[in-house]
Amino acid sequence: MALITGLFTFLYHLPQIYKWLLKPYYVVSFLMTVAFVLVRKAPGLCEHLASDREDGNSCDFDWREMEILMFLSAIVMMKNRRAITLEQHVGNLFLFSKVANVILFFRLDIRLGILYLALCVAFVMTCKPPLYMGPEYIKYFSDKTIDDELQRDSRVTWIVEFYANWSSDCQSFASIFADLSLKYNCTGLRFGKVDIGRYGDVSQRYKVSTSPLAKQLPSVLLFQGGREVMRRPMVDNKGRAVSWTFNDENIIREFNLNELFEKSKKLNKSRGLKEEQQNEQTPESKKDQ
Known part of the structure; x- marks a missing residue:
C-alpha cells in the first residue's frame, strides 16, 4: 500500500519534477552521472576499451566495475536515509555518482579519468544549483x-x-x-x-x-x-x-x-484594540478643545 501511495504521489508531482529537472544544472549533472555507462555501452567506442571480462566483451561491465557500482548504490541509499527534500536525494545521487565515475574512468584509461575530472572541476566552478524562487514571507x-x-x-x-x-x-x-x-x-x-x-x-x-x-x-x-x-x-x-x-x-x-x-496572534489583537481605542478617543478630544 505504501508503495502504491508513493507511486501515485510521484505521478501527481511529475509535471513539477519534470519542469524542475529540465533546468541546465540538473541536465548537465544527469549527463555526467551516466557518462561512464554511455561510454561503456556506446557502439563503435566500447569495442576499443579495455576490459577484465573473461569473455573479452568490452561493451559490458566487468566484475570490478559492477562491484564499484553496487558500492555506489549502497552509499547513496545510506546517505539518502537522512535526506529530507527531493533536492537532497537527487544531489546525493549526483555527487557520489560523479565520484564513482572518476574512479571508473581512471581505472579504464588515465586519459579519460583526467578529462572527466577536468569536466567536473569546470562544472563546479561555472554551474550552480538553481536557487529557490517559490512563495515566501521572508x-x-x-x-x-x-x-x-x-x-x-x-x-x-x-x-x-x-x-x-x-x-x-x-x-x-x-x-x-x-x-x-x-x-x-x-x-x-x-x-x-x-x-x-x-x-x-x-x-x-x-x-x-x-x-x-x-x-x-x-x-x-x-x-x-x-x-x-x-x-x-x-x-x-x-x-x-x-x-x-x-x-x-x-x-x-x-x-x-x-x-x-x-x-x-494575541499581540496582533491587542494592537488592533489599542488602535481602535485611539481612533475613538481622537474625535472626542477635538470636540473638548
Whole structure:
C-alpha cells in the first residue's frame, strides 16, 4: 500500500519534477552521472576499451566495475536515509555518482579519468544549483540592516536563517524555511534571512562560521527583544556544529512555533484594540478643545 501511495504521489508531482529537472544544472549533472555507462555501452567506442571480462566483451561491465557500482548504490541509499527534500536525494545521487565515475574512468584509461575530472572541476566552478524562487514571507537582511531590524520592536520575535548560496544544505533547506514562513509569519512573528557568505562581518558578529569543516550552515537563530535566545544547530567547544536534522517537524518543535504563533496572534489583537481605542478617543478630544 505504501508503495502504491508513493507511486501515485510521484505521478501527481511529475509535471513539477519534470519542469524542475529540465533546468541546465540538473541536465548537465544527469549527463555526467551516466557518462561512464554511455561510454561503456556506446557502439563503435566500447569495442576499443579495455576490459577484465573473461569473455573479452568490452561493451559490458566487468566484475570490478559492477562491484564499484553496487558500492555506489549502497552509499547513496545510506546517505539518502537522512535526506529530507527531493533536492537532497537527487544531489546525493549526483555527487557520489560523479565520484564513482572518476574512479571508473581512471581505472579504464588515465586519459579519460583526467578529462572527466577536468569536466567536473569546470562544472563546479561555472554551474550552480538553481536557487529557490517559490512563495515566501521572508525579509532579507544586509550587513547594515540586520541589527536595526532585530532591535526595532522588542515585541517582535524573529527567526533568522544564516545561509550561503554555495552551500547545498542551505539550498535544500530554502523551501522548508519558505513553507514555515508562509504558515507562521504574522506581525509578532517574523522570518528573515541573511547571506553570510556575502556579508562576512555578520558571520563574525553572530558567531556563525562559514567554514565547511564547521558544518554550521544553515544556522537558524531565534531572537526576542533583539537578543538571541537559541540557535540550531548548537555548536560544541571545538566550534563544530552538533548533528541536527533540518526538517519542518524539528524546527516547529525546537522553536515552539505553534506557541509563538498563538502569542503573536494575541499581540496582533491587542494592537488592533489599542488602535481602535485611539481612533475613538481622537474625535472626542477635538470636540473638548
